[in-house]
Amino acid sequence: MATLRDLGLSEYEARSYRALLRLGPATAKELSRASDVPMGRVYDVLNSLEQWGLVRSQASSRPKKYIGVEPETGLERLLDDRKSELERKAQQYESIVSELSTELDAHRPADEQFWTAAVGADESADLLVERLAAADQRLIMVIGTPSPQFDIGRVSQRVVDRLDEALARGVEVSLLLSPGLVDSIPETVWDDYHGRLVTNDAFEARVDDAITGSFHLIDDVEVCLEVPNPLDPTQAFAMIALTDPGFTSNLRETFDRQWVDAEPLSL
Known part of the structure; x- marks a missing residue:
């Protein structure tokens, strides 16, 4: 059950109000x-309640009298205070994250093999979006026919967000899409795409109708691969993130050949 303590009051303050x-x-x-x-505590409690804006006092009376403000007003003031506190906390955490982002450095040896996998759409x-956020220099995304397992609108929006952040870090982004994927992405995502990505010189997108599969190269070191369901190849089953210099080199060569033949994306 909700109590005044949930809004920041102490037990004595809640009882007094x-x-x-x-x-x-x-x-x-x-x-x-009452x-x-x-x-011995009641005056401190009353002073605190006055600071919260929950109590008004009649200083001219002897002894001094107090009255609680109406619940609608009092609760609104408590809510506003909680919101302000949350905003201050959010700004504090954002500052901490910003500071730690420059302090922490993840070293990824290019010649070491490593892989991890995620099963299921979410x-x-x-x-995928985690690995896109790890790019420092170059992102290459090759995306063929969209899997019906994914909510294409929601996933596309998250990808646009990560690409926008990568471009802000100075990462070069190349996007190679199939016509089927272009047709399936909602207009709202394309509006965001035009507003945030296209105007950046480090971003380029092309279309090639020969694309069927999907892979994503991060800094020419790591690749994310969509794994189809063996029982239904039209459905995605998992995503594998793989660090393998030889394999990523071959994928880069494949991409370079497809990129040359692809047409600029125009909407």
Whole structure:
């Protein structure tokens, strides 16, 4: 059950505010008796509630009297304070991430083999966008017929976001698509594509109707491969991220040949 403590009040503050709403105007002594807040603490609690904007006082009366503001107003003030606190925390965490991003350096030996896999649509999409975010120099994406396993609109939007971030880091991006994929991507994604990617000189996209499979090269060192379901080749089964210098070199040669024959993407 929700309580005032969920919005940041202490136990004594919550009890005192509820008591004031019941009592109406009350002295500190009356409030202490009604709320079971010790008399030695009640003035600190009232000062805190005034800072929250939950209590108004009548300073001219002797003894001084207090009254709780209406619940609608009080709760709105507590909510605004919580939102402001969350915004401050978010900014603090963003600053920490920015600082750590420049401090932490992931070393990936180019001559060492390593692979990992993700099974399922969401897990495969997560692995792909994670690896796209790891690019430092060059991203090559070759995408054939889209798998019905993926939500093409949502995945495409996430890919656009990662490509935009990569371009901002100075990464060169080459995108080679099949006509079928171009036709399947929602207009809203293409609008974002035009607004964020096309205007960057480090980005280029082409179309080739000979493309059937999909692979993604990261810095000519790592490749992400979509694995079809052996029981239904039209369905994607998994995504493999593989570091293998010989294999990635062969894929780069394949891409270079296809790129020469491809036509610029125009929408």
